[in-house]
Amino acid sequence: MKNNDPVRLIIKEKSKYLIFGVAGLIACGLFISTLMLNINSPLICSFAGSRIIMAHTQLEAILHYATSHNVPEQSKAEIKLSYDVLRERAPCNFLVFGLGHDSQMWHAFNQGGKTLFLEEDPKWLKKVLQEAPFLNGKFIKYRTQLSEADELLKSYKFDPDCHPAKGIPLKENEKCKLALNMLPDEVYNTEWDLIMIDAPKGYFAEAPGRMAAIYSAAVMARNRKGSGGTHVYLHDVDRKTEKRYAEEFLCKKNLVKGEGRLWHFLIPPTVNSTATKSYAFC
Numbered sequence: 136m137k138n139n140d141p142v143r144l145i146i147k148e149k150s151k152y153l154i155f156g157v158a159g160l161i162a163c164g165l166f167i168s169t170l171m172l173n174i175n176s177p178l179i180c181s182f183a184g185s186r187i188i189m190a191h192t193q194l195e196a197i198l199h200y201a202t203s204h205n206v207p208e209q210s211k212a213e214i215k216l217s218y219d220v221l222r223e224r225a226p227c228n229f230l231v232f233g234l235g236h237d238s239q240m241w242h243a244f245n246q247g248g249k250t251l252f253l254e255e256d257p258k259w260l261k262k263v264l265q266e267a268p269f270l271n272g273k274f275i276k277y278r279t280q281l282s283e284a285d286e287l288l289k290s291y292k293f294d295p296d297c298h299p300a301k302g303i304p305l306k307e308n309e310k311c312k313l314a315l316n317m318l319p320d321e322v323y324n325t326e327w328d329l330i331m332i333d334a335p336k337g338y339f340a341e342a343p344g345r346m347a348a349i350y351s352a353a354v355m356a357r358n359r360k361g362s363g364g365t366h367v368y369l370h371d372v373d374r375k376t377e378k379r380y381a382e383e384f385l386c387k388k389n390l391v392k393g394e395g396r397l398w399h400f401l402i403p404p405t406v407n408s409t410a411t412k413s414y415a416f417c
């Protein structure tokens with residue numbers, strides 16, 4: 136009986152609207168705060184339509200470079216070689232040997248993709264990640280020294296474990312010293328679209344040298360299963376070791392362009408290999 140009281144019915148109806156209204160306001164609030172928190176998510180792009188919204192890490196990079204004297208070592212012409220490919224391929228998988236003053240730039244160029252930095256110096260790694268905690272940087276230990284470069288370039292030909300024809304996965308390759316078999320699993324489980332080799336240090340005899348990075352990048356590129364090739368960039372090709380290892384493993388025929396001290400290779404997967412000798416990469 137009481138339920139048919141018209142005054143009560145009106146109050147009941149109004150409170151229903153009030154509940155819906157409050158619930159709607161909460162939902163809107165939650166939606167907007169999710170967008171604010173996930174400023175890097177693709178949702179903001181589709182939500183914004185044609186407006187360009189920069190991710191907070193890109194803004195961080197602008198702020199960093201605008202207020203710092205520490206700029207990347209590569210010249211503008213050198214940087215343009217990878218920048219142009221990243222403009223086409225990003226968001227993609229970008230593996231970078233070494234953390235440096237260029238790291239925030241590489242990360243910003245590959246917004247929304249996976250950019251992983253492999254660093255040999257734990258103190259330097261800690262310092263860079265303190266300044267830019269959004270970078271994905273991992274410590275790695277090399278098994279080589281620059282002083283072994285000449286010997287390794289000769290001896291790998293007689294070591295079947297180093298031969299591409301054997302197809303030994305890098306991770307399981309204990310015997311071939313040129314194979315980086317101690318990398319984080321994330322490296323082996325990802326198919327890399329671009330690989331930048333600007334580390335480890337290779338300018339004194341006890342330094343690791345870039346031999347293993349170059350060899351392993353060549354193996355990763357050859358093992359690619361996805362479409363297209365792997366873009367590999369090698370810096371400091373004015374040095375003897377970088378030049379000779381590039382010619383041996385990355386191959387002159389794959390050289391797309393050189394600029395300053397940087398070479399850009401596009402390496403096709405193994406199926407397209409024309410090498411005749413079992414040890415040969417080129």
Ligand SMILES: C[S@@+](CC[C@H](N)C(=O)[O-])C[C@H]1O[C@@H](n2cnc3c(N)ncnc32)[C@H](O)[C@@H]1O
Binds near residue numbers: 208237333335
């Ligand atoms: C040969 S440098 C290349 C630098 C990079 N291209 C850049 O623009 O900064 C790479 C290696 O040098 C070392 N390194 C670079 N800058 C450093 C610094 N300011 N202090 C200590 N080590 C540094 C790190 O071990 C790094 O992996």
